[in-house]
Amino acid sequence: MLTGIWNSVAGYVIIEIKGKGLERFLNRAVHSGIEIWCVRRTGTATVTAHVSVAGFYALRGLMHGQAVRIRILEKHGLIMRLSKLRFRKVLLYGWVVVLALLIAASRRIWFIEIEGCDTVQEAEVLALLDEMEVRVGAHRTGVPTSQLGNALMASDARIAWAGAKLYGVTLRVSLQEAEPIPEKLDEDGLQTPASVYAAKDGVITSITVYDGKAQVHVGDAVLAGEELITGILRSDEEHTLLTRARGEVLATVLYRMEATVGPTLVKPVDTGETHESTRVGLLGWELASVGFTQEEALKNAREEKLAAYAFSNCFLPITAEHVRLYAQTDEACVATEAELKEAALLAAEEAVLRSMPEDARILSKESETVLLENGAVRATVCITAEENIGEIKEIEEPYGEQD
Numbered sequence: 001m002l003t004g005i006w007n008s009v010a011g012y013v014i015i016e017i018k019g020k021g022l023e024r025f026l027n028r029a030v031h032s033g034i035e036i037w038c039v040r041r042t043g044t045a046t047v048t049a050h051v052s053v054a055g056f057y058a059l060r061g062l063m064h065g066q067a068v069r070i071r072i073l074e075k076h077g078l079i080m081r082l083s084k085l086r087f088r089k090v091l092l093y094g095w096v097v098v099l100a101l102l103i104a105a106s107r108r109i110w111f112i113e114i115e116g117c118d119t120v121q122e123a124e125v126l127a128l129l130d131e132m133e134v135r136v137g138a139h140r141t142g143v144p145t146s147q148l149g150n151a152l153m154a155s156d157a158r159i160a161w162a163g164a165k166l167y168g169v170t171l172r173v174s175l176q177e178a179e180p181i182p183e184k185l186d187e188d189g190l191q192t193p194a195s196v197y198a199a200k201d202g203v204i205t206s207i208t209v210y211d212g213k214a215q216v217h218v219g220d221a222v223l224a225g226e227e228l229i230t231g232i233l234r235s236d237e238e239h240t241l242l243t244r245a246r247g248e249v250l251a252t253v254l255y256r257m258e259a260t261v262g263p264t265l266v267k268p269v270d271t272g273e274t275h276e277s278t279r280v281g282l283l284g285w286e287l288a289s290v291g292f293t294q295e296e297a298l299k300n301a302r303e304e305k306l307a308a309y310a311f312s313n314c315f316l317p318i319t320a321e322h323v324r325l326y327a328q329t330d331e332a333c334v335a336t337e338a339e340l341k342e343a344a345l346l347a348a349e350e351a352v353l354r355s356m357p358e359d360a361r362i363l364s365k366e367s368e369t370v371l372l373e374n375g376a377v378r379a380t381v382c383i384t385a386e387e388n389i390g391e392i393k394e395i396e397e398p399y400g401e402q403d
Helices: 002-010 022-031 053-061 078-087 089-105 122-131 145-155 337-355
Strands: 012-019 036-043 046-052 068-076 111-115 159-167 170-177 194-198 202-211 227-230 232-235 239-242 246-261 264-282 285-290 301-311 318-334 361-371 377-388 390-394
Touching: 012 022, 012 036, 012 053, 022 036, 022 046, 022 053, 046 053, 053 068, 111 122, 122 145, 122 170, 145 159, 145 170, 194 246, 202 227, 227 246, 246 337, 246 390, 264 301, 264 337, 337 361, 337 377
Parallel strands: 111 170
Antiparallel strands: 012 046, 012 068, 036 046, 159 170, 194 227, 194 390, 202 246, 232 239, 246 377, 264 285, 264 318, 301 318, 361 377
């Protein structure tokens, strides 16, 4: 493979050898170490072959005393093509200039990509880079990628981490924005001393203190109302140093709800009223319908598709379907045990989810059902979730004179 690549660059020729004793001449060439390939017989006394440029001149030295003639049919290779340009100096100089410009352009930055922007806008990052003289057209060696990340973090407090890397003529800057710290002021805009207490029972999994002093540790089990982060930094008989404690305290919280369903369920039942119609649609949108004069009367209905047609040969994908609507009404009906279990589990789970905050992360879920004597089913759902249980409450008890 490497030999083929080299011959494509250095050049090779396709030759025609004509005469008597062709086999003897070719064997002599091979034993002489001449590289020759793609030998094909084209006549009773004619063959064609591929040979390198150096091999071609060596073959001419073997022709003495042999009744053969060699003629060049084609010339191939990069060197051969460039040799043709020796009489076209302007074109050759043009290629040299283009090559030089490409080499010079490859030493500069022509594209800047910004990743990880959310609060910080790309235009702001580009402006910061411009102040550091890092812009499109800047020389690659003049861009200190190892120091660029630290410079961006120092320029904007919203950037928690930044890194830069060069990929050819592209500079890629990756950002990670800092999470916003909750406001220190309360609803009245006052710095009222406060502590953080547990709003629910749970087991601490993570605690981050912004202001104040932590009173619990990861792994501690806490009860609702227990102090988690205190706003009392120092207190003695004469002086007290208070602050408004702030922080995030994550804990695993257990939720348990029960729901009883049955022995009957309200289910949709056909009334016996039916109606048929044909609908025409395009790309999922209904264009027209025929026969839906009583559509409002059959608003709560079960649909049965009788026939469907797709005109795939048309320029636009038009579909048509013939349907029958069965009017339905809700009635209390006797349900099977499986239907009752499904409805009870759904009701219990919905009750649990209503009592959980939206940002809670569900870790596990367990459920069980019990068939009661009256035929009803009672379902119990237990969900373990991780959430922030911190609740800020003002410090009301006086602690002497504050510093």
